[in-house]
Amino acid sequence: MEDALNAELDRRLAEADAELTSRYPGDRGLRQPIHTVYVPADRYDAGTIDDWAKAARAALDEHGGSADELAKLLDLPRSHGAQVYERVVAKLEREPIEDLRIDFEDGYGNRPDEQEDAAAVDAARALAALLKTDAAPPYYGLRIKSLEAPSRRRGVRTLNLFVSELTSAGQLTYGFVITLAKVTSFEQIEAMVVVLEAIEGAQSLPPGTLKFEIQVETPQAILAPDGTTPLPRMIRAGAGRVTGLHYGTYDYSASLGVAAAYQSMEHPVADHAKDVMQLAAAGTGVFVCDGSTNVLPIGSRDQVHAAWRLHSRLVRRSLERGIYQGWDMHPAQLPTRYLATYSFYREGLETAATRLRAYLQGGNSGYLDEPATAAALAGFVLRGVECGAIDLSEVDTLIGVDLPGLSVLARR
Template sequence: MTDLDALAEELDRRLADADAELAARYPGDRGVRQPVHTVYVPADRYHAGMVGEWVTDAKAVLDQHGHSATELAEALELPPDQAVEIYERLRAKLDREPIEDLRIDFEDGYGTRPDEQEDEAAIAAARSLAETVKSASAPPYHGLRIKSLEAPSRRRGVRTLDLFVGELSDAGALTDGFVVTLAKVTSVDQVEAMVVVLAAIERVHAVPSGSLKFEIQIETPQSILGPDGTALVARMISAGAGRVTGLHYGTYDYSASLGVAAAYQSMEHPVADHAKDVMQLAAAGTGVFVSDGSTNVLPVGDRDAVRAAWRLHQRLVRRSLVRGIYQGWDMHPAQLPTRFVANYLFYREGLESAAARLRAYVSGGESGYLDEPATAAALAGYLLRGLDCGAAEMSEVDKLIGVDAAGLAKLARRPQPL
């Protein structure tokens, strides 16, 4: 008869390196909330009152083209039985937390300017952000997008980052929600270089080692497919040495790089779907978030134009959610209503079904589904995302399932703070 103990010990020895590598590369959920969107604002247009201005503008468009639950339901073809609740949640969200993630843009949204001008803009923007952090009015996630580390722009990008972090650090306004977006990444070497840059900035400004994090913007063909035919984005995550928190798809740069005509550049073009499929595969199990891009069709103009842009945005946001991509970019205040409506509808319409399946899984009852642990984790994750963005409250989830927040997080395999 086989000596199972001896065999198991032999397997432990043989697989020790593979076990360690698996745990290091695929640690799973980071235990932090993923914002439903990232709002990009050109650096020269950012100031401490910018979030308030966006709320005012968003509400003005909503009042003009969807001033009641009935009118918004008509504009966005909402289910009549959910229109009032979704409308009320939207209004509450605009009052409570209109922007979940803010990125002050020094890249395409800002352009190339004289060094003195960008220096001034970096310092001014950082001081304004610090003001909002200290007044507790900053979005929970916030940061800046710098120019790429390609040769023509790398010095400028690093200088802006250094000035920005220095100002925040001096003001005591660097938070756990601070993140940097690195644009137009074309090689694993650039990701490794970014790690060196952040470590150097941490040393100079007495920032705790390893605390500065960054997102990789996937907007070049080279970040998806390397010259040797490998998917470089997976290697980029590893090269980030634990500092990479997100992969953000760049709709228009990527599409244009592949020769897609301007009229057909879209978040739902086949080349976009391929890139995002690769991004999702590379990020799976790593704790790195994946974000979709943006639509450049803005809700501006007359009633018909605004409503048409709203419906497009709502459909694209929902499409991303269905595909398992829970974040995207918003570029205009009038996109906030449809961002939140799409999320609330997505989570509200599946709330009772997901809760019933999870309740049956926990209690050993019948739900009509044979759910395995991985599906139970996905169901719990779905409910947690709905709670995070304001689509539901913990009290109603607890009532439906009979578990508290800690129990739901455990089912979702989401680590809890110590």
């Protein structure tokens, strides 16, 4: 009886099983950067990352004070302040930017065609030169103008010129990603796939090489005319090319009528949009990225400190809400990005490690952790390792597992 019943269930649920596997393939098994740095195309050259690193370190030296003073300023646990501070300094030397986006959209503006043509070629050549060095970031790419009618041709032309130049230099690697701005419909995602297929064909690239992120900064990206959210359809329409959903703080807030003084990553309309983004992306392997704060750490020491406190708090808030990536718009935001992020992982390491070790070895941690929670704990530790907050030696000592084992547990 059971064999016949199970066969009937398999028959009835075969289509649903296949649909579930197709729509929700799970983690892609890739490192998610903790931030995306946006640099206007006309201000980008091969020395930009080095310039940002030097400016970030200079801001830290000028305004940071000692490790204890900085921890107190940012309301970080002082018990591991020196350790976090040293790791941040090392990060700024080793890998100051994890994800670089050369901006041809709002950060660049509307220019004459010949000017943007030249900027696209120059930026791609500068990026190709950078990618041949040890200073290259793990992820890199460009943001193009939207596929709405007024900017469609310009966005496509810039993308084509940029990819052509990068391909000619032999520097188009797995880390390349495109950000598509101001998406308003899933039809635009279908159109983007057509664009990428055409460019791949013209450049003799393997099908599926070019990936892109959807910039969620319009009301239409959150709520369609029929009252549903279009984001799942957008991800599906991307045909496996969509790698991320990036929240645009200020365009989205302004489009909902939020006054400029109250536009923020923590405004209720922002939280609602990001909740929808997280739900739409869950189980798909698509990364979710928070937006930015436009309060820059510049000016007097008091002004820098106020901006740092805000940025640090917002970064921590996003992490606690399960959003592990955000935008940075100024070099002096790098110290607080890393300080807040490293503190988050250092604070939680001991408890996460204790629970994981008990789960793997059958001990008692005081928690009854199930497989899903164990995966979340492993994911927490793995993210800390990938960004530099946690050492592999600590993982081995505290948990008794190597990196491959941790990765399997986190991404199963």
